[in-house]
Amino acid sequence: MPRSTLDRRSFLRASGVALGLPILEATARQTTRAATNQAQPRRMVAICAPLGIHTPYLVPTTAGRDYDATPYLEPLQQVRDQVSVISGLMHPMVDGGHAAEKSFLTGAAHPGQPSFRNTISLDQFAAERIGHKTRFPFLSLSAGNGGISYTRSGVLIPSEGRPSRVFKQLFLEGTPSEKTEQLRRIKSGQSILDLVGTQVGDIKRRSSRRDRQTLDQYFTSVRELEQRMTRAEEWVHRPKPTVNEKPPTDIDDRANFSGRMKLFLDLMALALQTDSTRLITLKGPGGNEVVDLKGVDDGWHNLSHHGKSPEKIEQLAIIEKEEMRLFGEFLKRLADIQEGEHSVLDQTAILLGSSLGNASSHNNSNLPIVVAGGRFDHGQHLAFAADSAPPLANLFISFLQHLELENDTFSSGKGTLRGLSS
Numbered sequence: 289m290p291r292s293t294l295d296r297r298s299f300l301r302a303s304g305v306a307l308g309l310p311i312l313e314a315t316a317r318q319t320t321r322a323a324t325n326q327a328q329p330r331r332m333v334a335i336c337a338p339l340g341i342h343t344p345y346l347v348p349t350t351a352g353r354d355y356d357a358t359p360y361l362e363p364l365q366q367v368r369d370q371v372s373v374i375s376g377l378m379h380p381m382v383d384g385g386h387a388a389e390k391s392f393l394t395g396a397a398h399p400g401q402p403s404f405r406n407t408i409s410l411d412q413f414a415a416e417r418i419g420h421k422t423r424f425p426f427l428s429l430s431a432g433n434g435g436i437s438y439t440r441s442g443v444l445i446p447s448e449g450r451p452s453r454v455f456k457q458l459f460l461e462g463t464p465s466e467k468t469e470q471l472r473r474i475k476s477g478q479s480i481l482d483l484v485g486t487q488v489g490d491i492k493r494r495s496s497r498r499d500r501q502t503l504d505q506y507f508t509s510v511r512e513l514e515q516r517m518t519r520a521e522e523w524v525h526r527p528k529p530t531v532n533e534k535p536p537t538d539i540d541d542r543a544n545f546s547g548r549m550k551l552f553l554d555l556m557a558l559a560l561q562t563d564s565t566r567l568i569t570l571k572g573p574g575g576n577e578v579v580d581l582k583g584v585d586d587g588w589h590n591l592s593h594h595g596k597s598p599e600k601i602e603q604l605a606i607i608e609k610e611e612m613r614l615f616g617e618f619l620k621r622l623a624d625i626q627e628g629e630h631s632v633l634d635q636t637a638i639l640l641g642s643s644l645g646n647a648s649s650h651n652n653s654n655l656p657i658v659v660a661g662g663r664f665d666h667g668q669h670l671a672f673a674a675d676s677a678p679p680l681a682n683l684f685i686s687f688l689q690h691l692e693l694e695n696d697t698f699s700s701g702k703g704t705l706r707g708l709s710s
Contacts (some may be wrong), residue, residue: 376672385650395699637662
């Protein structure tokens with residue numbers, strides 16, 4: 289692959305494989321020479337926690353930049369200057385408890401009513417305008433049930449819940465039989481990198497030191513992801529131990545929510561790094577499974593309805609701290625991936641939040657919102673009073689403008705979120 293053909297759309301190709309390359313210094317320079325006024329890709333990620341986030345453990349007691357990190361913000365301190373927590377926001381007229389999840393990215397009113405009709409979600413609004421710029425206009429993912437992306441006519445877009453299919457979709461090409469064969473190779477321990485090894489070596493020999501480091505980091509991530517996928521599938525085929533105990537209440541693989549979430553977050557990082565897509569939504573886990581974490585022995589949904597029980601809140605916090613730890617790792621990974629003058633995190637506006645302000649009472653106000661990346665004015669707790677808070681959709685407009693879409697309205701929003709713009 290001559291240097292002159294190594295552009296940002298370059299792929300390493302072999303039978304059934306098309307492995308996208310990350311953006312390198314060399315490709316960035318070529319992009320600059322080709323179009324000096326063309327910006328680096330702007331991206332957006334939205335993650336919904338369907339069972340809420342316990343706000344007393346998330347939101348600092350003081351506003352501004354000098355806040356003391358709460359238990360849930362501790363895992364984010366390594367990227368504190370790239371993160372803001374926002375309190376006081378809500379979608380006007382969005383109610384109905386859990387039903388409000390349908391309106392998390394749309395802001396459509398009264399989702400619990402029989403006559404409810406949804407509208408277009410933030411990611412799909414953006415996809416209509418920039419989706420054509422990447423191989424995949426968007427990714428709608430789910431580590432639980434359902435999704436959070438809706439078409440212009442308010443129809444739920446099917447989400448993908450199997451990481452292996454996402455991996456196949458992102459990195460494998462060819463006939464169905466070729467894709468199946470390549471997944472078989474991965475399960476047997478052979479990496480897709482083995483199939484393109486000669487091309488990898490050729491590119492690295494002609495790359496700068498910084499580009500070689502970027503490539504090594506990226507290829508290591510691909511191989512580690514393959515290995516985790518293999519290990520996850522191995523458990524299905526391993527014989528289970530025999531014990532002299534009565535069968536417990538059944539729990540399925542969703543109990544391992546940590547492993548499921550990490551697979552999705554790693555896939556998302558790879559998709560962003562390779563510019564395979566610029567718009568990703570993820571509905572996080574959250575049924576009534578008893579998650580596989582030490583100290584947790586009750587169903588997640590039951591714990592979210594804690595009724596202020598200290599024992600239930602303690603168990604809920606174990607789960608949600610793990611969620612925040614995984615989220616923090618995801619952010620740090622994106623922060624460590626450089627694209628020219630900026631990191632992937634700089635270029636990606638990321639939302640983590642919920643449609644439930646208080647899951648225990650099914651309240652839909654004062655939503656838990658964490659924003660990262662996107663070159664916003666971060667490192668702060670942005671607190672809004674309930675009687676004067678702008679709608680959550682104002683934050684969505686800030687995201688759209690980060691994507692260089694000059695929209696001043698979206699849903700109930702009438703402008704960008706004050707205090708967040710850099």
